[in-house]
Amino acid sequence: MGFIRHIQDVMRFMQLPKEQRRLTFYSAGKNYWPHLEGLIREVLATSDIPVCYISSGKDDPGLFLEHANYLTFKIDEGFVRNWLFENIETDVMVMTMPDLHQYQVKKSKHKVHYVYVQHSLVSLHMAYRKGAFDHYDTIFCAGPHHIKELRAMEVRYNLPKKNLLEHGYGRLDAIIEEAKKRPKTAKPTDAPKHVLIAPSWGNEGAIESGEGEKIVDQLMKQGYQVTLRPHPQTIKFAKNKIDSILKKYGNHPLFSYEANVAGQDSLHESDIMISDWSGAALDYAFGLNKPVCFVDVPRKINNPDYKEIGIDAFEAEIRKKIGIIMTDNVCNVGLLLNMKLSAFHNEFFFQDSNKTGADSLKLLLTTY
Numbered sequence: 001m002g003f004i005r006h007i008q009d010v011m012r013f014m015q016l017p018k019e020q021r022r023l024t025f026y027s028a029g030k031n032y033w034p035h036l037e038g039l040i041r042e043v044l045a046t047s048d049i050p051v052c053y054i055s056s057g058k059d060d061p062g063l064f065l066e067h068a069n070y071l072t073f074k075i076d077e078g079f080v081r082n083w084l085f086e087n088i089e090t091d092v093m094v095m096t097m098p099d100l101h102q103y104q105v106k107k108s109k110h111k112v113h114y115v116y117v118q119h120s121l122v123s124l125h126m127a128y129r130k131g132a133f134d135h136y137d138t139i140f141c142a143g144p145h146h147i148k149e150l151r152a153m154e155v156r157y158n159l160p161k162k163n164l165l166e167h168g169y170g171r172l173d174a175i176i177e178e179a180k181k182r183p184k185t186a187k188p189t190d191a192p193k194h195v196l197i198a199p200s201w202g203n204e205g206a207i208e209s210g211e212g213e214k215i216v217d218q219l220m221k222q223g224y225q226v227t228l229r230p231h232p233q234t235i236k237f238a239k240n241k242i243d244s245i246l247k248k249y250g251n252h253p254l255f256s257y258e259a260n261v262a263g264q265d266s267l268h269e270s271d272i273m274i275s276d277w278s279g280a281a282l283d284y285a286f287g288l289n290k291p292v293c294f295v296d297v298p299r300k301i302n303n304p305d306y307k308e309i310g311i312d313a314f315e316a317e318i319r320k321k322i323g324i325i326m327t328d329n330v331c332n333v334g335l336l337l338n339m340k341l342s343a344f345h346n347e348f349f350f351q352d353s354n355k356t357g358a359d360s361l362k363l364l365l366t367t368y
Contacts, residue, residue, distance in 0.1 A: 002076070003080070005074070006074070006075050006076055006080045006081075007080060009073040009074055009075050010073075010075060010080060010083075010084050012073065013052065013054070013071075013073050013084070013088075014084075014087075014089075016052070016071070018089065019050070020050045020052075020071070021050070021052050021089070021090050022049070022050070022090060022091040022092065022365055022368070023043070023049055023050070023051055023052065023090070023091065023092050023094070023361060023365060024051075024052040024053075024054065024088070024090040024092070024093050024094070025039075025040060025051065025052070025053045025054070025062075025093075025094045025095070026054045026055070026093065026094070026095045026097065027053070027054070027055045027056070027057065027060055027062055027095075027096065028055075028056050028057065028077065028096070028097060029055065029056055029057025029059075029060050030057045030059050030060045030061060030062075030260075030262055031057075031232055031261055031262050032060075032096045032119055033055075033060055033061050033062045033262060034170070034171050034174060034262050035096050035117055035118070035119045035170055035171055036053075036062065036094070036096065036117060036170075037061075037062065037065075037170075038170040038173065038174065038353070038354035038357075039094070039117065039170065039354055039357045039358055039361070040053065040062070040065070040070070041354070042354040042355055042357070042358035043358045043361060043362070044067050044069055044070060046355075046358060046362075047358075047362055048069060049069065049362065049365065050069045050070075050071065051067075051069060051070050051071070052071050052072075052073065052090070053065075053070065053071070053072045053073070054072075054073045054074075054075055054081075054084075055072070055073075055074060055075075056074075056075060056076050056077045056081060058074060081105075082104050082105055082106070085105050085106060085107075085108060086106045086107075086108060086109060087108065087109065087110070088108045088110070088112065089108070089110045089112075090108075090112055091112070091113060091364075091365055091368040092112070092113045092115060092361060092364050092365060092368070093108075093112050093113070093114050093115065094115045094117060094361065095114070095115070095116060095117070096116070096117050096118070096119040098116070098128050098129070098132035098133060099128075099129060099131075099132050100114060100116075100133075100135045100136060101134075101135040102129070102131055102132070102134075102135070107135055113137045113138065113364055113367075113368070114135065114136045114137050114138070115136065115137070115138045115139075115140065115361070115364070116133060116136040116138070116139045116140065117140045117167075117170075117357070118140060118141070118142045118146070118167070118169060119171070120279030120282075121142050121143070121169060121172070121279050121282040121283065121286070121314075121315075121348070122277070122279045122282070122313070122314065122315045123145065123149060123306075123313040123314045123315060124146055124149045124150060124153075125149045125152075125153060125303060125306045125309055125311065125313070126299070126300075126301055126302070126303055126306040126313040126315075126316075127277070127279075127300060127301075127302055127303075127313065127315070128302055128303060129302045129303055130303045130305055132303075133150065133153075133162075134157075134159060136162065137162060137163060138162065138163040138164075138165060138360070138364065139162055139163070139164055139165070140165050140167035140353075140357055140360075141164050141165060141166060141167055141349070142167065142168060142169040142172075142348055142349065143169075143314075143347055143348035143349055144347075144349075145314040145347075146164075147164050147166070148311060149309065149311055149314075150162065150164055151164075152309040152310065152311055153309055155309075156308055156309045165356070165357070165360050166349045166356070167349060167353050167356055167357050167360075168348065168349040168350065168351050168352075168353030168356060168357075169348060169349075169353060170353045170354055170357070171283060172283060172286060172287050172348065172350075172353075173352070173353050173354070174264070175264060175267060175283060175287035175288065176287050176288075178264050178268065179268060179287070179288055182268055191225075192223055192224050192225045192254060193224055193225065193271045193272070193333060193337065194224070194225040194226075194227065194269060194270040194271050195219055195224050195225065195226050195227070195270060195271065195272055195273075195274060195331075195333065196227045196229060196266050196267070196270035196272070196273045196274070196284075197212065197215065197216065197226065197227065197228050197229065197273075197274045197275075198229040198230075198231075198261075198266075198273055198274075198275050198278055198280045198281070198284075199212060199230070199231065199234075199274075199275050199276040199277075199278050199295065200231055200275070200276055200277045200278035200279075200280075200300055201230075201231035201232075201233035201234040201237070201238070202233075202300055204297050204298045204300075205231075205234065205276055205277075205297065205300070206274075206275070206276045206295040206297055207230055207234050207238060207241050207242065208234065208237075208238045208241060209297055210241070211295055211297065212228075212241070212245070212295075213241065213244060213245050213248075215274060215295065215331065216228065216245055216248075216249065216255075217248075218330065218331075219331075219333075220249060220252065220254065220255065222333075223254070224254070224333065225254045225255075225256075226249070226254060226255050226256070227255075227256045227257070227258055227266045227269075227270060228242075228245060228255070228256070228257050228258070229258040229259075229261060229266055229280075230242055230259070231261065231278065232259075232261060235259060242257075261280070267283070267284060267287070267288060268288070270290075271290070271337060272290060272291055272292070272293060272333060272336050272337060273290065273291075273292045273293070274292070274293045274294075274295065274331055275292055275293075275294060275295070276294060276295045276297045276300070277297070277299060277300035277315060279315070281294070281315075281322070281323070282315065282318070282322070285322035285323065285341060286322075286347065286348060289341045290341070291322060291323045291324070291336045291337075291339040291341060292322055292323035292336075293323055293324055293325075293326060293331040293332075293333075293336050294319055294323055294324070294325045294326060295326055296325055296326050296327070299313070299316065318347070321341075322341060323336065323339070324336060324339070
């Protein structure tokens with residue numbers, strides 16, 4: 001039944017008049033909606049351009065937004081989606097998905113302008129696979145480091161120059177705006193400090209390697225309030241590691257588990273974060289000026305040739321400015337709580353990223 005429904009949504013999209021499917025967004029699911037929502041709302045609020053939104057997540061909030069110029073399509077990952085991508089007719093396609101045209105998801109055989117929107121602040125040459133962005137036409141860049149990395153890759157591999165937009169980062173904007181709205185209430189002096197554990201994923205990540213459970217053990221013994229917020233890929237591929245932690249502490253009053261990384265509550269409510277190579281650590285530090293304790297696990301390297309372009313990864317260079325690196329995998333919470341972070345306005349394009357991005361998309365559409 002689900003397969004038939006996906007086919008029906010594909011046909012519904014393909015049968016739309018061309019002028020109604022000039023601008024299309026694709027999301028792999030709910031965790032990517034926060035990176036596209038602001039752009040979509042800005043386009044809808046400031047123009048009469050119809051927006052098509054395709055998602056592979058049944059619980060993606062983007063599927064439930066209502067607007068006269070907004071159409072949604074639920075199409076699961078797999079053959080049907082891949083066929084649609086190879087045959088899609090749209091002028092501009094906006095996505096947060098790297099590796100376009102490298103694996104299952106191919107570019108359309110029709111003329112389409114592909115736009116990549118960042119869903120993390122990390123480097124583009126180490127944290128992603130080689131060639132992950134080669135087939136995009138326009139890339140929305142969160143900060144100067146993204147432009148520097150992309151231009152260096154173009155030179156090193158003799159790639160055509162892309163259109164690089166000084167976009168900013170919508171997720172960061174949303175965190176900053178939410179912080180302004182939240183009431184500033186002082187916690188009781190005897191309340192335990194709240195530690196958020198939010199690492200990345202991968203075989204050598206904090207949770208997958210087993211270090212995460214040891215850290216939770218230490219913090220719980222010391223009486224801290226702990227929130228575990230694993231990466232969606234960790235939940236998918238290392239469920240046994242998470243289950244082991246939940247078996248110990250799932251019912252403990254000072255422990256909580258958060259599976260929705262799109263939410264913000266734990267970011268605002270916690271005092272410090274423990275992470276490894278996750279982009280969430282950068283969101284936390286730059287958006288809330290809160291420090292991060294980094295688990296000393298090996299770098300998350302998805303491109304073993306990243307050194308070829310002669311630039312170190314941004315997430316490696318910035319670590320000591322936004323926190324401390326654990327020694328013997330013990331986090332000095334007291335030291336971290338006293339750490340004062342400076343402003344980081346030179347590291348990112350702090351601006352109204354939604355307006356900047358929406359204006360760029362509208363301009364792109366005028367060229368077709």
